[in-house]
Amino acid sequence: MAKARKALINYLCGQIAALRGARNLDIFLYMPRFLRSVRLALHPAQIINQNGMTGNDGNLLMAFHTQCQRLYLWKVNDTEMPTINKCSAAIVAFFLLISALLPAGCRNHGEHAGEATQADSAHYDVLRERQVKDDFFNSASSPLLAGERGKFYGLDYFPVNPELRFQVRLQRYSSPRAIRMATNTGEIRSGLLYGFFEFEVEDRNCHVQVYRLEESFSEPALFIPFLDATSGEETYEGGRYIDLIENTSGIYDLDFNRAYNPYCAYNPEYSCPAPPIENTVTAHIRAGEKKYKH
Numbered sequence: 207m208a209k210a211r212k213a214l215i216n217y218l219c220g221q222i223a224a225l226r227g228a229r230n231l232d233i234f235l236y237m238p239r240f241l242r243s244v245r246l247a248l249h250p251a252q253i254i255n256q257n258g259m260t261g262n263d264g265n266l267l268m269a270f271h272t273q274c275q276r277l278y279l280w281k282v283n284d285t286e287m288p289t290i291n292k293c294s295a296a297i298v299a300f301f302l303l304i305s306a307l308l309p310a311g312c313r314n315h316g317e318h319a320g321e322a323t324q325a326d327s328a329h330y331d332v333l334r335e336r337q338v339k340d341d342f343f344n345s346a347s348s349p350l351l352a353g354e355r356g357k358f359y360g361l362d363y364f365p366v367n368p369e370l371r372f373q374v375r376l377q378r379y380s381s382p383r384a385i386r387m388a389t390n391t392g393e394i395r396s397g398l399l400y401g402f403f404e405f406e407v408e409d410r411n412c413h414v415q416v417y418r419l420e421e422s423f424s425e426p427a428l429f430i431p432f433l434d435a436t437s438g439e440e441t442y443e444g445g446r447y448i449d450l451i452e453n454t455s456g457i458y459d460l461d462f463n464r465a466y467n468p469y470c471a472y473n474p475e476y477s478c479p480a481p482p483i484e485n486t487v488t489a490h491i492r493a494g495e496k497k498y499k500h
Contacts, residue, residue: 339361349473350472363495370463372403376428376456379399379400382401382418390444390477397429400417401416431482440497442497462493
């Protein structure tokens with residue numbers, strides 16, 4: 207254990223020291239909450255929105271603690287790079303060592319280390335996707351109303367929850383049934399009722415129907431629109447979506463951390479399919495995107 211901590215601290219020192227003059231940074235550190243004050247003291251730069259970047263200029267330093275569910279992001283300008291040196295590394299390493307010695311319920315232990323590594327990778331992917339989406343919403347192609355673009359600082363999400371990510375088999379119907387799905391604007395979308403997924407949330411057996419819309423027949427896209435017990439309160443009343451690419455194995459990662467709002471949640475001019483009543487999950491799916499506040 208002591209050797210592992212020493213190796214981690216040495217690695218951390220090397221990483222921070224290497225930041226001098228570096229560009230386009232993506233550095234992930236395991237840090238408990240109290241290290242936020244250390245981070246602020248070392249880097250008194252612009253704090254980035256918790257859910258993603260506010261711009262592409264400059265450098266971005268990131269610290270993410272999986273179990274504590276905290277993502278720390280801040281800008282590092284070129285003129286500030288020399289302040290990140292071995293002295294800073296030593297300070298952070300010292301606090302990291304102290305945190306390793308303290309009892310903490312959000313650290314990984316022994317047999318769960320491999321699971322944590324996989325979870326870290328999944329969390330990283332979700333967070334990067336959210337950053338890309340925030341950048342898109344700040345672009346000229348943003349679906350936001352014109353009057354809201356100038357005051358957009360990022361979408362709101364639940365913390366990434368690995369317990370709402372399921373590896374499930376698609377139960378395909380032997381004869382997919384043609385369906386017609388209504389939209390918020392009164393239009394009709396045609397497609398196929400393709401199969402369903404089963405999973406368990408809050409000790410309840412849940413399932414969602416899986417569709418293929420006619421407009422996506424040219425590519426192997428599966429569409430899961432759904433409502434849940436948070437709809438209309440914490441999340442958009444019109445439901446949320448999950449998209450998957452069809453594969454040949456039939457096994458899918460049904461990750462509710464990737465659940466997103468349809469564009470009509472931001473702009474009523476968009477036409478969005480409404481989740482069929484059969485796709486109402488009675489449990490609370492507290493993962494993915496929250497309700498957008500105009």
